[in-house]
Amino acid sequence: MALRNLIQAKVTSSNAINELDTIDCFTDEWDTDTGSKLTDPALEIHLSCMEAASELKAIVDILDAFLGNPALGGQMGIFMEIAVRRENAASEIVAIVKVVEGLAEMETVPESLREIRVRTQRLSRKLDGLKTQIDQLENIVMQLAPEQQQLGHLQGTAR
Secondary structure (H helix, E strand, O other): OHHHHHHHHHHHHHHHHHHHHHHHHHHHHOOOOOOOOOHHHHHHHHHHHHHHHHHHHHHHHHHHHHHHOHHHHHOOHHHHHHHHHHHHHHHHHHHHHHHHHHHHOOOOOOOOHHHHHHHHHHHHHHHHHHHHHHHHHHHHHHHHHHHHHHHHHHHHHHO
16 A cells, blocks of 8 residues: 555656646747746746756655665655655745736737646646645555564564
8 A cells, every 4th residue: 555655656746747847848939038028937937847846856756765665664754855845846836826827917928828827737736636645655654663663573582
């Protein structure tokens, strides 16, 4: 059960990174020449996508390490770090949404704005799902921890 949650969380994080890359690519077709009203919003979206992707990549790396060494789950800070990084990524997505809302009020709106809006909504749901997956994983690990400690104690006395 824990392995399934771990893999689902990793897949969710990886998919979110790909989605951020796609959102970032939409701004490539915008007119960002000097003096364009789209230059700053495109940069803000780009930077938020990069920061959110960086946080999600860190989650993937933590989950990879956890997959290779399940004992890491017993370390107190691992789930807190994942939660903080997920929250950081979520706040960057909120920043993208704010930029998109501001652009929607402009006279000339990029065609891709609607698609960015749809994708950021999807990303928000993915990150909510990631929170659920990580919470379930943490609960499973915490339930198994006393059993693992007792098993280790029994094995140590048998020697």
